[in-house]
Amino acid sequence: DVKVTQSSRYLVKRTGEKVFLECVQDMDHENMFWYRQDPGLGLRLIYFSYDVKMKEKGDIPEGYSVSREKKERFSLILESASTNQTSMYLCASSLGQRNTEAFFGQGTRLTVV
Amino acid sequence: DAKTTQPPSMDCAEGRAANLPCNHSTISGNEYVYWYRQIHSQGPQYIIHGLKNNETNEMASLIITEDRKSSTLILPHATLRDTAVYYCIVRVAWVAGANNLFFGTGTRLTVIP
Numbered sequence: 353d354v355k356v357t358q359s360s361r362y363l364v365k366r367t368g369e370k371v372f373l374e375c376v377q378d379m380d381h382e383n384m385f386w387y388r389q390d391p392g393l394g395l396r397l398i399y400f401s402y403d404v405k406m407k408e409k410g411d412i413p414e415g416y417s418v419s420r421e422k423k424e425r426f427s428l429i430l431e432s433a434s435t436n437q438t439s440m441y442l443c444a445s446s447l448g449q450r451n452t453e454a455f456f457g458q459g460t461r462l463t464v465v
Numbered sequence: 466d467a468k469t470t471q472p473p474s475m476d477c478a479e480g481r482a483a484n485l486p487c488n489h490s491t492i493s494g495n496e497y498v499y500w501y502r503q504i505h506s507q508g509p510q511y512i513i514h515g516l517k518n519n520e521t522n523e524m525a526s527l528i529i530t531e532d533r534k535s536s537t538l539i540l541p542h543a544t545l546r547d548t549a550v551y552y553c554i555v556r557v558a559w560v561a562g563a564n565n566l567f568f569g570t571g572t573r574l575t576v577i578p
Contacts, residue, residue: 356508387568394552395509395568411567442508453499456508 355379356457358443364463371430373460375443381455382448384426385410386418388439389459395442401426402448433464469553474573477547483540485572487553490534495557498529500538502549503571509552512538543576550574 359374377384385400387410397410399418407418415437419427426445430437440461446454470488477483489498499514513520513527515536520527526539540547552571 392570394570397567444508453511453514454501454509456510458508459506 358457358460362461365433369433371433373428375426377445381445383446385444386428387442435464438464471572476575477543483543485538488535489555496555498536499554501552504549548576
């Protein structure tokens, strides 16, 4: 089974802190994604990556950056966390081929106080 | 990617078929219809996808109208474990360099005992 693992299930950080959310997948997938999920807004794409060291902005990249130094790992970085970044963050991966499904991690619930 | 419209919520009696509609009137010829679901406190899970023919797998059936402007996901015998938010997504099968997924707000299906 494909496994997408997010480093933390729950995280509490202070305003202004630098926050790293880590995601690892074990199926050699080319594509990886970061979403945030908020009540009433569904899942919104923050960034995605289709190869090592490659990244593309999604719908809401402001306030975030990403890093993909290795194929299996995709990190989301909040340079200076703010309270409006309190959310559920979901990582996903998929093969770099047509018509493939995406596999999601369990999510990280981040609270910025 | 084409926009989709889904009802915000639906109920279904346990053991009966659940029929979840999705409108995608601006779908273009090279766009597929994907369905995912998200059970509470978990990441989204892929269910099924199709282009224009009806599709069936072990989880569900997907019925796409002839003009492709709408589709219906059918869970033939709903169980309590099918209570979840169901997302209909329309996207191109292949975007050079990336396979990004854009989620909306979905339909919250409640299966009633």
